[in-house]
Amino acid sequence: MARTITYREAINEALAQEMERDESVIVMGEDNAGGEGSPGEMDAWGGVLGVTKGLYHRFPGRVLDTPISESAFIGAAIGAATAGMRPVAELMFVDFMGVCFDQIYNQAAKFRYMFGGKAVTPVVIRTMYGAGLRAAAQHSQCLYPLFTHVPGLKVVLPATPYDAKGLMTQAIRDNDPVIFFEHKALYDLAGPVPEESYALPFGEANVMREGGDVTIVALGRMVHTSLEAAQQLAAAGVECEVIDLRTTSPLDEDTVLESVEGTGRLVVVDEANPRCSVATDISALVAQKAFGSLRAPVEMVTAPHTPVPFSNALEDIYIPDAQRIVNAVKLVAEWTR
Amino acid sequence: MTDERILAVTMPKWGLSMQVGKITVWIAGEGDDVSVGDDLADIETEKIAGTLEAADAGTLRRIIARVGEDVPVSSTIALIAPPDVSDDDLDAAAAEARAVIDAGVPEEAVGGPAVETAEVGGRKISYAGTGQDGDVVLLIHGYGGDRNSWLFLQEPMAARYRVYALDLPGHGTSSKDVGDGSVGMLADTVLGVLNAIGVQRAHLVGHSLGGAVAIAATARDPLRVSSLTLIAPSGFGQEINASYLRGFAGAQTRRELKPVVGQLFADESLVTRQLVDDLLAYKRLDGVDAALHTLLGTLMDGDTQRTDSAAAIAAIGGAVPVTVVWGKADRVIPPAQAESVAGAVRHLVDDAGHMPHMERPAEVQAAIEEAITRAG
Numbered sequence: 001m002a003r004t005i006t007y008r009e010a011i012n013e014a015l016a017q018e019m020e021r022d023e024s025v026i027v028m029g030e031d032n033a034g035g036e037g038s039p040g041e042m043d044a045w046g047g048v049l050g051v052t053k054g055l056y057h058r059f060p061g062r063v064l065d066t067p068i069s070e071s072a073f074i075g076a077a078i079g080a081a082t083a084g085m086r087p088v089a090e091l092m093f094v095d096f097m098g099v100c101f102d103q104i105y106n107q108a109a110k111f112r113y114m115f116g117g118k119a120v121t122p123v124v125i126r127t128m129y130g131a132g133l134r135a136a137a138q139h140s141q142c143l144y145p146l147f148t149h150v151p152g153l154k155v156v157l158p159a160t161p162y163d164a165k166g167l168m169t170q171a172i173r174d175n176d177p178v179i180f181f182e183h184k185a186l187y188d189l190a191g192p193v194p195e196e197s198y199a200l201p202f203g204e205a206n207v208m209r210e211g212g213d214v215t216i217v218a219l220g221r222m223v224h225t226s227l228e229a230a231q232q233l234a235a236a237g238v239e240c241e242v243i244d245l246r247t248t249s250p251l252d253e254d255t256v257l258e259s260v261e262g263t264g265r266l267v268v269v270d271e272a273n274p275r276c277s278v279a280t281d282i283s284a285l286v287a288q289k290a291f292g293s294l295r296a297p298v299e300m301v302t303a304p305h306t307p308v309p310f311s312n313a314l315e316d317i318y319i320p321d322a323q324r325i326v327n328a329v330k331l332v333a334e335w336t337r
Numbered sequence: 338m339t340d341e342r343i344l345a346v347t348m349p350k351w352g353l354s355m356q357v358g359k360i361t362v363w364i365a366g367e368g369d370d371v372s373v374g375d376d377l378a379d380i381e382t383e384k385i386a387g388t389l390e391a392a393d394a395g396t397l398r399r400i401i402a403r404v405g406e407d408v409p410v411s412s413t414i415a416l417i418a419p420p421d422v423s424d425d426d427l428d429a430a431a432a433e434a435r436a437v438i439d440a441g442v443p444e445e446a447v448g449g450p451a452v453e454t455a456e457v458g459g460r461k462i463s464y465a466g467t468g469q470d471g472d473v474v475l476l477i478h479g480y481g482g483d484r485n486s487w488l489f490l491q492e493p494m495a496a497r498y499r500v501y502a503l504d505l506p507g508h509g510t511s512s513k514d515v516g517d518g519s520v521g522m523l524a525d526t527v528l529g530v531l532n533a534i535g536v537q538r539a540h541l542v543g544h545s546l547g548g549a550v551a552i553a554a555t556a557r558d559p560l561r562v563s564s565l566t567l568i569a570p571s572g573f574g575q576e577i578n579a580s581y582l583r584g585f586a587g588a589q590t591r592r593e594l595k596p597v598v599g600q601l602f603a604d605e606s607l608v609t610r611q612l613v614d615d616l617l618a619y620k621r622l623d624g625v626d627a628a629l630h631t632l633l634g635t636l637m638d639g640d641t642q643r644t645d646s647a648a649a650i651a652a653i654g655g656a657v658p659v660t661v662v663w664g665k666a667d668r669v670i671p672p673a674q675a676e677s678v679a680g681a682v683r684h685l686v687d688d689a690g691h692m693p694h695m696e697r698p699a700e701v702q703a704a705i706e707e708a709i710t711r712a713g
Contacts, residue, residue, distance in 0.1 A: 162618075166621065194510075194618065195510075196510075196623060197623040198621040198623060199621060199623075200621065201589065201590070204591075254592075
């Protein structure tokens, strides 16, 4: 039986096992060695929230402590990937991705296509996202829609420790650039994870709960909020099917469509801002390909179209909660023409 | 105070990790007379759905666990008693049982069989044992299974025997390397586990490929095997469902795997989402794909069976008593092949497919225990 470890430990274990298995796997990022005001290697931090802790000494020379210059080390990681390495670069907060956008969407994402398949870019960019840590507007965003929009990038958002390990393993073995989103609020979440290595394929959504009344499509942290809502709703006699997308690119359209064909009702739950988002994308998919099955308008539960507030009280109501999901589900369940 | 004639029906423990179960349907009702083996209720765990069969005969006087509620393993879910036990006594016993269910899962939930590992032939082999001192029974799963395939049998049999289940190489939490994948290598693993347990003799129970393995282990050293129970064993005829085997080895997604797994059962509704997810999680472990494909070559030559258990049984020559159990609705290996198991006591099981030990566990348990008793 699988033992229980945290989401943070699951990512660490995937990195360690792949470094063990494949010498071309290297780790790069800020604060891998040394913390604030400390000399360096003895107290290797393993990144700002300790995800790569222990790897610095275990794999000498293969965990690179980078300067605070994202454009430099993300560019270096992408270059190393084109030259045969499999770098896993940690870009602390996704909010900082802007300074290296040319290298990500105009270079890494395009190489395989522009060189007729002769170049591959097996780079993984790990990054944290999401609100809830009182980190304000520049450290709390959910920018995965930006990356999902770009062909040539794969976008991964594990919700559980099991998925975090399997998807990270797949991300490292994958020959395309992968943006790997880790929700800050999930790092301490514990769950069963096999000790052995395994890779979870991209583009396979996970049905977390079966139900015939309403389909809830969610991702990342919102999967757990949706499950909480589904449990409350079950007590009230409404059975929800909760789908975790796991990856937004590639997207598992079939699982979403098959579920909606059964329920006829859809609520999409997404922590990101509501415009041009995964929530709108899933809504459009269902409107286009499962229109005939719909028995109510699609509901979206998302953050508002504002920056993440710094005020604790405002941040708390900014993040979608179970009550809002319950309300949305009831709305579609009770909808009549 | 409690009247000894009041017999408790308890929530079974199906597998290591089961802590609670949920009754989905009460098949028997209050006031019904039940015999041993009658279906009482359908029970769902997070891993699997199954039917609870009566272990005692009598009148079902009180149903305690409600449909849909979480009930901790081994708490009393119903009471069986003869008609002359008073309603007051039954109500008192029922109230006591109700309080246990309401208390939920105890903090220190009793662990099931402890998982141990042994080094056999350079591989790490996992096995788990539970039960009384006395005769040792070793359960050997089939292709693509693991020690949890015996979840409906291991705990109940532990009431009378010391019952072990192992993970063959390439399966469960054992090493995924299967070398040449031969039945001989698998048989040596079984004998190695007997050494690790520290017993000279054991009763072997093998399912499907595990049946062929049990026979090969017996042929290697008949003195170490007290009895042999074969459940839908491979190697007693040419015919086998090749598309099932290839489908199982090849399935990459839940959508591909679910219909394949359904072929194992007479009643496909037993295949829960969790069962398929667990199999998929196993199939995705590094090395499993290679192991399953190597073992496919052990089982099949083209579309027919490669293993020849009939010859191996003949070589044992009656030194060990043999029992064969087969589901009448087996869609993987035809039950008619039971006829080819020379000198065996045969049990054909109604309403069961290739997994009678999961679909009709009480009958299979009775057949195994009869075989053990017969071996003396």
